[in-house]
Amino acid sequence: MATRSETSKSFEKFRKNLISARTARRIGGVAIFVIAWQLAADAGIPGIENVPKPSAWIAESIDYVQTEDYYLSVLGSMRRVASGYVIAAGAGIPLGLFMGLKIAFKNWTFPTFEILRPVPPIAWIPLAVIMFPTVESSVLFLIFIGAFFPIVINTMLGVLTIPTYVAHAASSLGARGKDHFRHVILPGVTPAMITGLAIGMGLTWDMVVAAEMVAGGHGLGYNLWYSYILLQYDRVILFMVSVGAAGYLYSAVVRKMGGKYVKWRQMV
Amino acid sequence: METDGIMSGEEKSYSSMSLKDVWKVYQSFGRTVVALKGINFEVPKGKLTCLVGPSGSGKTVIINMMAGYETPDGGQVLMDGKPVGGPGPERIVVYQETALLPWKTLMENTTFGPLMQKKISKKEAIKRAQALIDKSGLTGFEKKFPYQLSGGMQRRSELIRALINDPKVLLMDEPLRGLDAMTRQIMQDYVIKLYEETKTTMLFITSDIDEAIYLADTVYFLTQSPGFIKDKMEITLPRPRTSDVLITKEYNEFLAKAIDIVMAEKEFI
Numbered sequence: 001m002a003t004r005s006e007t008s009k010s011f012e013k014f015r016k017n018l019i020s021a022r023t024a025r026r027i028g029g030v031a032i033f034v035i036a037w038q039l040a041a042d043a044g045i046p047g048i049e050n051v052p053k054p055s056a057w058i059a060e061s062i063d064y065v066q067t068e069d070y071y072l073s074v075l076g077s078m079r080r081v082a083s084g085y086v087i088a089a090g091a092g093i094p095l096g097l098f099m100g101l102k103i104a105f106k107n108w109t110f111p112t113f114e115i116l117r118p119v120p121p122i123a124w125i126p127l128a129v130i131m132f133p134t135v136e137s138s139v140l141f142l143i144f145i146g147a148f149f150p151i152v153i154n155t156m157l158g159v160l161t162i163p164t165y166v167a168h169a170a171s172s173l174g175a176r177g178k179d180h181f182r183h184v185i186l187p188g189v190t191p192a193m194i195t196g197l198a199i200g201m202g203l204t205w206d207m208v209v210a211a212e213m214v215a216g217g218h219g220l221g222y223n224l225w226y227s228y229i230l231l232q233y234d235r236v237i238l239f240m241v242s243v244g245a246a247g248y249l250y251s252a253v254v255r256k257m258g259g260k261y262v263k264w265r266q267m268v
Numbered sequence: 269m270e271t272d273g274i275m276s277g278e279e280k281s282y283s284s285m286s287l288k289d290v291w292k293v294y295q296s297f298g299r300t301v302v303a304l305k306g307i308n309f310e311v312p313k314g315k316l317t318c319l320v321g322p323s324g325s326g327k328t329v330i331i332n333m334m335a336g337y338e339t340p341d342g343g344q345v346l347m348d349g350k351p352v353g354g355p356g357p358e359r360i361v362v363y364q365e366t367a368l369l370p371w372k373t374l375m376e377n378t379t380f381g382p383l384m385q386k387k388i389s390k391k392e393a394i395k396r397a398q399a400l401i402d403k404s405g406l407t408g409f410e411k412k413f414p415y416q417l418s419g420g421m422q423r424r425s426e427l428i429r430a431l432i433n434d435p436k437v438l439l440m441d442e443p444l445r446g447l448d449a450m451t452r453q454i455m456q457d458y459v460i461k462l463y464e465e466t467k468t469t470m471l472f473i474t475s476d477i478d479e480a481i482y483l484a485d486t487v488y489f490l491t492q493s494p495g496f497i498k499d500k501m502e503i504t505l506p507r508p509r510t511s512d513v514l515i516t517k518e519y520n521e522f523l524a525k526a527i528d529i530v531m532a533e534k535e536f537i
Contacts, residue, residue: 168337169367172355173433174384183380187371264371264413 057234064238073239077212077219078246080136081204084143085250088200091144092151093193099152100159101185117153121146121203122210129215139211139219146207147200154196158189191265194258201254205247220246282469283348283358283436284313285334291342292329302494303329306343309488309497311437314467318480320530321490327473330495331441334471335361347437357381360430364442366422368414374401374425375410381433393432400428404458420451427462437469444479456482457511464508477530481505481522482514489529499529 034054041053052060064070099106099113124145128138162185170184212221220243227235292304303326311317321327332338333345336355345352352359360381361367368377378397382388388396401407404424414422423443430438440459444452460483463470474480480487481503489499503522505513513519 163365163367165361165363165365165367166369168332168335168355169361169363170369170380170384171337172335172357172360173381173429174357175380176384179384183372183384184369187369190371265415 052234052237057237060234061238073220073223077208081208084140085147085204088144088147092148093155096152096155100156117149121207125214135215135217142207142211143204146203150199151196155193158192162188190261198254201251282313285311286346289343290340293341305494305496311471313469315485316463316470318484318487319473320480322492325490325492326495331439334439335359357433358436360435361439362426362443364445370414373411378429404428419447440472460509477526
């Protein structure tokens with residue numbers, strides 16, 4: 001009985017979510033945008049008249065999205081972003097923590113970091129090409145650069161925003177060393193760290209497209225540019241939409257994973 | 269909200285603390301600012317001592333030095349006659365802002381001290397925490413995070429998080445500031461009951477003269493920048509103390525005297 005009511009409950013929840021007002025508004029919003037685009041193109045509004053109409057590029061894309069070519073370029077970019085991003089998080093989080101916790105370490109590293117940080121990630125493209133032997137490693141490096149700086153700076157600032165009296169109280173209660181780090185610093189820094197991870201994730205898609213356009217070989221950015229050269233504007237749109245969708249998916253994953261660790265925060 | 273038997277009838281040993289000619293100096297924009305100028309006072313064992321002072325009189329600095337977060341630039345902070353070291357569970361601070369760990373539930377916050385000090389098992393810690401939670405009228409909120417508790421509940425949570433460690437001295441830095449009048453009155457009674465039942469050595473810092481006289485055995489008056497103790501008053505109101513005392517002649521005499529002391533300072537500011 002319990003299982004049955006559980007099942008029917010979860011089905012009820014599923015049904016509710018499927019047609020909830022929230023979902024309807026979300027889908028509706030996208031639909032309105034596409035329809036407006038179609039109408040604007042049909043009406044021949046300057047600028048937009050040269051952009052492929054949704055009706056045209058969607059029809060043209062249906063066959064193409066089923067090809068191995070397309071599939072590999074989506075997968076290629078997604079894999080590159082994931083690898084570069086994981087390296088950036090793996091290096092950026094410890095560095096940010098160290099800079100926030102050890103004032104001497106911050107003194108040594110922060111000025112260099114702050115000089116490099118404002119350099120737009122795309123300005124690293126020439127260096128990335130010179131520095132690395134393969135296209136693949138250059139692209140990975142550029143993705144890394146995109147995500148690295150926001151992750152470090154937000155993690156560092158996260159350490160500094162932990163209220164002194166909370167850290168003091170924990171040390172009076174006996175939290176020392178490793179325990180203090182695990183129970184006070186790490187959870188305290190998490191919200192800011194997640195912000196950094198989310199901003200970093202956004203920048204990785206900037207970077208993968210830029211890098212692939214310049215040096216790519218394959219991937220969404222490469223194909224986007226290549227289609228443009230071949231005057232296949234329908235595909236340009238398709239690749240743009242693909243980048244957007246993949247970026248949305250990745251950011252949603254980061255938000256979802258991040259949300260699990262900040263349940264203690266008041267959501268406003 | 270009962271406090272009966274909070275310390276479960278065991279015999280506890282408490283400590284006294286004292287400050288001997290304590291100075292604290294800060295550098296601010298290249299200028300030297302004297303925050304505390306030769307502070308002397310006693311927090312006797314098993315007594316509730318209040319320190320009254322306006323904002324900017326260095327009250328929090330005094331608490332920070334007693335807790336061991338800061339060190340004096342001159343003089344000594346003593347516990348049972350010996351200079352205090354770093355922070356530890358024998359001297360616990362309760363703050364005006366909630367210093368509960370926001371990422372831990374009420375139960376996790378309450379058991380935090382015992383688990384960090386690793387003196388008792390987790391099972392034992394939960395058992396003791398539950399008893400304290402029940403006694404403080406917080407039953408049912410064990411799994412709530414601090415932001416889900418009201419202001420009064422947060423203060424009570426913080427008090428029991430301190431008490432579970434059997435502190436030898438409880439240092440309270442304006443713990444009731446920012447509460448609405450009603451909750452504040454209830455919390456004052458809670459603090460009195462807590463003190464009278466446990467006889468824990470307490471230092472209670474406040475900027476409210478009424479509150480100080482209502483709670484304390486001894487009130488010290490602190491002046492503003494640089495802070496120093498300008499006067500002291502023994503409050504001989506009877507214990508157990510209840511809110512009935514607030515309408516007595518004795519209470520009002522203490523209050524009048526205290527206001528004179530505080531106003532005298534205003535003349536030369």
